[in-house]
Amino acid sequence: xxxxxxxxxxxxxxxxxxxxxxxxxxxxxxxxxxxxxxxxxxxxxxxxxxxxxxxxxxxxxxxxxxxxxxxxxxxxxxxxxxxxxxxxxxxxxxxxxxxxxxxxxxxxxxxxxxxxxxxxxxxxxxxxxxxxxxxxxxxxxxxxxxxxxxxxxxxxxxxxxxxxxxxxxxxxxxxxxxxxxxxxxxxxxxxxxxxxxxxxxxxxxxxxxxxxxxxxxxxxxxxxxxxxxxxxxxxxxxxxxxxxxxxxxxxxxxxxxxxxxxxxxxxxxxxxxxxxxxxxxxxxxxxxxxxxxxxxxxxxxxxxxxxxxxxxxxxxxxxxxxxxxxxxxx
Amino acid sequence: xxxxxxxxxxxxxxxxxxxxxxxxxxxxxxxxxxxxxxxxxxxxxxxxxxxxxxxxxxxxxxxxxxxxxxxxxxxxxxxxxxxxxxxxxxxxxxxxxxxxxxxxxxxxxxxxxxxxxxxxxxxxxxxxxxxxxxxxxxxxxxxxxxxxxxxxxxxxxxxxxxxxxxxxxxxxxxxxxxxxxxxxxxxxxxxxxxxxxxxxxxxxxxxxxxxxxxxxxxxxxxxxxxxxxxxxxxxxxxxxxxxxxxxxxxxxxxxxxxxxxxxxxxxxxxxxxxxxxxxxxx
Numbered sequence: 001x002x003x004x005x006x007x008x009x010x011x012x013x014x015x016x017x018x019x020x021x022x023x024x025x026x027x028x029x030x031x032x033x034x035x036x037x038x039x040x041x042x043x044x045x046x047x048x049x050x051x052x053x054x055x056x057x058x059x060x061x062x063x064x065x066x067x068x069x070x071x072x073x074x075x076x077x078x079x080x081x082x083x084x085x086x087x088x089x090x091x092x093x094x095x096x097x098x099x100x101x102x103x104x105x106x107x108x109x110x111x112x113x114x115x116x117x118x119x120x121x122x123x124x125x126x127x128x129x130x131x132x133x134x135x136x137x138x139x140x141x142x143x144x145x146x147x148x149x150x151x152x153x154x155x156x157x158x159x160x161x162x163x164x165x166x167x168x169x170x171x172x173x174x175x176x177x178x179x180x181x182x183x184x185x186x187x188x189x190x191x192x193x194x195x196x197x198x199x200x201x202x203x204x205x206x207x208x209x210x211x212x213x214x215x216x217x218x219x220x221x222x223x224x225x226x227x228x229x230x231x232x233x234x235x236x237x238x239x240x241x242x243x244x245x246x247x248x249x250x251x252x253x254x255x256x257x258x259x260x261x262x263x264x265x266x267x268x269x270x271x272x273x274x275x276x277x278x279x280x281x282x283x284x285x286x287x288x289x290x291x292x293x294x295x296x297x298x299x300x301x302x303x304x305x306x307x308x309x310x311x312x313x314x315x316x317x318x319x320x321x322x323x324x325x326x327x328x329x330x
Numbered sequence: 331x332x333x334x335x336x337x338x339x340x341x342x343x344x345x346x347x348x349x350x351x352x353x354x355x356x357x358x359x360x361x362x363x364x365x366x367x368x369x370x371x372x373x374x375x376x377x378x379x380x381x382x383x384x385x386x387x388x389x390x391x392x393x394x395x396x397x398x399x400x401x402x403x404x405x406x407x408x409x410x411x412x413x414x415x416x417x418x419x420x421x422x423x424x425x426x427x428x429x430x431x432x433x434x435x436x437x438x439x440x441x442x443x444x445x446x447x448x449x450x451x452x453x454x455x456x457x458x459x460x461x462x463x464x465x466x467x468x469x470x471x472x473x474x475x476x477x478x479x480x481x482x483x484x485x486x487x488x489x490x491x492x493x494x495x496x497x498x499x500x501x502x503x504x505x506x507x508x509x510x511x512x513x514x515x516x517x518x519x520x521x522x523x524x525x526x527x528x529x530x531x532x533x534x535x536x537x538x539x540x541x542x543x544x545x546x547x548x549x550x551x552x553x554x555x556x557x558x559x560x561x562x563x564x565x566x567x568x569x570x571x572x573x574x575x576x577x578x579x580x581x582x583x584x585x586x587x588x589x590x591x592x593x594x595x596x597x598x599x600x601x602x603x604x605x606x607x608x609x610x611x612x
Contacts (some may be wrong), residue, residue, distance in 0.1 A: 086409055205410060220418070222414045222416065222418035223418060223420065225386075225406070225418070226412075226414070226418050228405075228406040229406045229407065229412050229485075230410060230436070230485070231406065231407055231408060232406075232435065236435075240420075240431060244420070244422040245422075247422075
């Protein structure tokens with residue numbers, strides 16, 4: 001993303017007609033992060049060598065890289081296995097149908113252990129669902145709170161009470177409630193998924209709710225007066241004035257929420273043994289082989305990278321829908 | 331045409347403050363005829379904007395009331411369009427859509443083509459058709475104010491209310507917009523109430539200048555009839571003795587009769603209440 005940032009600055013410099021300075025800033029925006037990264041790798045390498053744990057030496061960049069490649073190999077190996085499994089199953093079923101046309105072929109899913117990349121996918125899917133549920137609730141409630149002072153006064157104590165609650169405190173309750181209420185013979189989603197998603201939702205609600213309420217209540221008074229003079233109907237007032245005016249603040253809230261949701265999810269998966277990256281980390285920790293720490297480190301870096309990408313996606317979405325093109329978003 | 335078009339009778343307003351109600355306006359009486367151009371002038375904080383907001387329906391008078399064409403003003407409405415001081419265009423809509431919002435709201439049942447034509451007609455009045463596709467952030471302050479005027483005109487208001495419409499503009503742009511406003515007023519003949527700080531602007535544009543006393547409990551001090559033939563030319567008027575006489579009258583009212591003592595050092599007890607009330611009344 002620093003690339004796009006540098007691109008913007010270079011256009012700015014280009015307009016000012018200063019190619020020398022432009023080149024310098026481009027180099028700076030590209031090189032400085034690289035310098036930082038290299039320094040970090042060097043320090044990591046040095047420190048890692050001097051830490052000996054019961055699982056062997058703390059992994060340096062080299063070991064982590066090796067494990068990254070191993071995880072990719074394991075993933076493709078597992079994929080091949082799965083493909084072979086489905087192929088065999090199909091052949092078997094075809095043969096039995098040929099023998100006996102009344103036979104209804106059974107299709108069984110492949111039950112191999114999920115690989116690192118399967119876990120990434122599970123986590124991403126879960127956090128997105130949890131985040132969406134939270135947003136669908138938080139944005140309307142936030143708008144109501146922003147429009148009506150009485151609603152805000154009524155809801156504010158609840159917000160303040162629940163906002164600081166750690167997700168891990170919710171987790172046992174959510175687990176039990178989901179087990180009790182989500183009963184079905186053929187569930188569409190697994191219970192662990194529902195538990196994780198709801199825990200994420202509970203923690204994603206607050207930043208969006210608060211920022212939406214602040215955004216809505218801070219709409220310029222003159223714009224509200226324009227709406228009054230035009231006698232806009234409440235719904236038109238909402239769609240034409242309130243929503244567009246508060247979009248920047250709503251998105252600030254959404255971005256914060258998604259960041260929190262991602263952190264919460266990993267913790268929830270570790271604690272509740274729900275499939276996902278958190279479980280991967282915990283399993284590796286329990287496994288305790290000499291590669292475990294390096295594999296955990298791969299997961300840590302992946303979690304960070306995905307969090308970063310999610311935030312940047314939200315940011316570009318915000319840039320796209322926000323009318324305030326002059327505001328500097330970071 | 332009867333003389334009664336817009337009438338303010340014994341209008342007063344109290345604002346609640348922690349120290350009890352604060353009387354911003356008291357006994358404001360004003361009769362305005364159809365097509366008249368009225369300026370409200372007075373020191374800042376004297377409640378000019380409050381008068382305008384009461385006529386607009388954005389504020390409710392505590393006592394007295396406003397009657398427009400035999401109907402009491404109780405709420406805001408497009409027949410009393412407001413041009414706000416800082417243009418108040420919706421920043422996420424382009425110039426065309428800003429005006430279109432007002433047109434769609436007030437000209438119900440019109441076809442798409444008619445709406446488009448009416449929007450463009452009003453942009454034409456303020457010479458802004460060339461920037462129809464631009465966002466408010468992409469045009470200058472004077473242009474934004476033009477669009478604000480176009481939006482108000484597009485509502486086909488009985489009364490056009492302008493709250494220091496040119497206050498935030500530089501002198502040249504302001505003169506330009508004043509000329510445009512005079513043309514539009516000559517064409518359309520709307521009733522206009524305009525708040526201003528600018529004595530020249532008031533004399534140049536108005537049929538009558540309503541001069542307000544200082545608050546608290548501000549009211550109409552004097553009303554000056556400006557009997558200059560229209561169309562008025564600012565250059566020709568600069569040497570006109572009649573014009574200068576009117577200017578002098580307004581200046582005398584503002585700087586002798588309603589002298590506002592702005593304390594430099596310590597406030598004296600006498601004008602303490604007057605200055606502290608400024609923010610409430612404005």
